[in-house]
Amino acid sequence: MAQAPAPKCNICKEDIAKVFCYECHHFLCQSCNSWHEKFPATKRHTVTDSQCVDRSTLMLTLVCEDHDLEFAYYCRDCECLICDQCVTSVHKGHSFTDIAEVAATARGDIKNRLEQIKDNIKNLSDLIDDFKTTKQTKLEIGTDNFITEINVVSKDLVRIIETETQTNLTDASDFLVQEKQQLLCNLAKLEKSYSEYYSIHEKLEQILREKHDVSFFLNQISLIKEFESLDDISTPEEPKETKPFKTDSFVDSVIERIASKYNSSELITKDKLVVVAIQIGRDKSGCAFQLCSEFRNDTIKTSSSKFASGIFSPNLKLPNSVLLDPDQTFVAFGYDAENKYHDLVVRQNHHDWYYFNEFTKNIPVLDGEKDIRNFNVKTYDLHKDISALVLFHMLIKFNVDQASCRMNPFDFYTTNIQWVLAIPESWNTSSMRKLFCTAFKKAGIDDLIIASETEASALFCKYVLKEKDTDDQEQNTFCDVLDVAAYHVQHDYTVKELSKASIGAWGSTNVDEGFKQTLIRLVGMPIYLHFCEQNPEGVIDLYREFQCKKLRFSGRGENFTFIKMPASFRETVENETGETFSEVIYQSALSRQVKWCADKLRINSYRFASFFYEAKTNLIGYIKTILKDSAVVGTTIIIMVGEFSECPLIQRIVKEEFPDMQVLIPEHPQLSVLKGAVIIGHFH
Template structure:
């Protein structure tokens, strides 16, 4: 016989031998005595960054944070995040560069036509979005921008290791003493709507990057953003008619719309005490973030020049293609914020030449004969797009987001939700802000300054006080596989197994805890007792399965998936 205890291990360890005691900050929140420094990594689809804070600074003001500012090049753009781009040497194992440095070095290599043997990855985080049931393993590969593949775990681990090393340089500059490994607790952000498999994959990538598992916490991005805004003063709000999330009374509910480069992550929180929250609507959303706009732009260029020309351009004139998508990223951010009738971008001469060689007609003549004749113009090296056409690039993303929020608000649990908190880099888009405000005029829409770093800053608060989120709703049903006596009429005949103790049915899904169950942070969620099948049995193997179904019957159903162990499975 063996007893099994299921708890909230990932977000709040049940026991941590490295923590000596728990004390309380000025706001009454708990933090851990040994967490001298909390460091946060926001590993985004489009942009990534890091931040850290010392416990003493956190006690004075939980929003205090040292956030890295990244430079895109000499005398150019400065941002709180850097592009999620990784450059790997031709051997496939040696790190070359990350972020703006990776972009710039790859551009230089492309200019010399020396880039083809290098591995250049960008926006690769979306590999993990639809990972439920795909069994991410150490052998899973990911293709770079030119189709060359490397193990996905190595790509993520190299990226995380760079961020860790980059932050440690700054931490050591700030202190005169020696930083011990046990002085830092790391917090890694992930989208709430990711599957458990994807979250587990990120944990193992961080461990491979050198972060000790006992010093690593996973935080859900909307939760981090929500916690940050619970601490903000009024002057830190970009809009919201002077509404302070921090002053909402106990029992108030608000929707958190975390709009990132890859996903739109939506959850609903209810205010508990002054600085604690509980989840009242299971997180949901979709892959409608800023990268959907990027795909629409790429399709737009393909419509102008044709897929064959565009593919040739991307392969043979990689440097020009990279400059083009970098410029579009700037134009995308500005969309809806400036007056005028056109959006003007550079149009590479190399693309004009390839089009002429492939089609034997000029690009100007082709556009004049197309449906874009009145809305798009190429003049010398400039591409001029009417604002109406440019806005259509956002159309699918905005429609999906607004439509999903409308469906959520029809839920009876949402009847008293009157506030939408927007966070994430894509939330800084004037077009997304306008779409939400127009679609929900009865709602108070709150947007913090530097919405793109709200998750990063909130992750630090969570790192000191994981109990800030007191209650969550499970997105999956969890269970294990058991063998039971075969019952005529209940179990399918093809599952009958004959043995010396009678007919049995195996691979039955034994539910440990159901989908949509409320679970409290730091508490044991369920206990169960299991018996061995044979008197001489010396061990029991527990496989944990997850299912989107509330009451799955069998573990080998296509709607169920086994949580991977990334090593030898545990026997008890």
């Protein structure tokens, strides 16, 4: 901490001060201090070297403002320091303790926290060293070995084989870049935590040297708050190991590429060389593809596009958000659309633009070509609208272009590609299917298979069971973000529905609603609506932040969850109320569960878990209802798929509620529909 320069003596005004008296709040020279030590009224005062006095101490109020007497006690009822006269007046009848006892307890607590921080610093230092050396080296060696094997196999092949080689090298390079980025990101987080813990360690050690109890006690309060706001230490996920190179798969791909190039009927085993699946969900979309040769070796391995959201790790799907310029020309989709619209709002240039935030969420069940063509979607600011048909065409073209770009190194002919579209069960009507077929034809695609999301997920579950060495005839209950159903996937890869898919109030959207209602309880509905209307970019940032915390919440071991709030939210509250955001929260009914720390909303685990209450209660209740159905009796497996299934809390609740059943959670549950759609394409 910064130290105050030694000023002149406050008594004689001439000599340089040598000591500081906490009770008198004066700097004293050597001569004046000698007299100070002789007077009975001051000889027991606490003094220290003037060079050791913290600047913040000079600003502290060391005496009672009401009675101008020194603090002598700590009132436990009011949680504040009081003087002798306060005991018999304002705080009469309250429980109080001598300040020395309170300070001693606080000093002991600080010493314990110092030990804890030292352990955390040691752990962080070890983790940083491990990530800087062993893990990074292992990642690079594994990738180098993979590249070496590719070059050995491709040594005797001609130009067509070099294309295949370059494709594999690119994948390996992408893998290395992606994993290295994740490693460096984890390393940066660890170093940041190390710096924060080390900083507070120095501050706590400094205040322990403070001799004056009152000054120490008041200083340690702010440092304890700073310590409690630090993020918990968790070991980051280790980099994935590079999978070994498969010679047989490489050779098969080369053979199929040669067959495609020269149309050799003797070499072609199937007219389709690749299956491309596009999923258009109610809130997000994505695409994935798989070579037919890869399907024989690894059924559920697919290649999918990843997109940056700007707040967390790369996403496998994009929100169905679209941005059009004032001429209604397509500009951006997904997170890119959200970010660009955010920039337009900041510059106040957004008024003539067309922005649709996850427009598919509000598409009703449209049955009839006339209904579909006449249905318009409102823009985010509710001032303009555009045909839903146009938006669907843009959405499909974007995903087709993304898939085509991803497959570009393979140089496939259009006739070699099997396209599959997965849509929500509620959209699986003849009119909606016709709409999607028309949109794909405009994108240059005629050969299209349309399947429902539930059908694709059920077929994917068949292969999850196969990988787990489970009997293929096993019945299973399938849980998705919005759908819950029971299926029996048969040996011929057809799906028999045992319990019809049902959409209920158990999805991720219900959790968002819980968070929204908490904000409304804190600041009031008018202020919340004013914030949403005036700060659309802030709303986007706020719910992106909440989405990340929601999917990582386990409900165990977390005392608090911190939500970074947009500055515009705090400013709106303070402008509307004339009070600070902290004061508004303190006056609310949730003040014991929600606190304001720096720029974050600190929500205790009890309140955060309450956001999930309706969703988890309805989900568990409906699964129990399904399992009582005579057609489903005997089911022993629950397979959790969909983005909401990635939440540790939901996973734990399902396992606890059904302890006698096997609960399977595949890697990347949100890709289950896409992977199932790819499998449908292979068996068409």
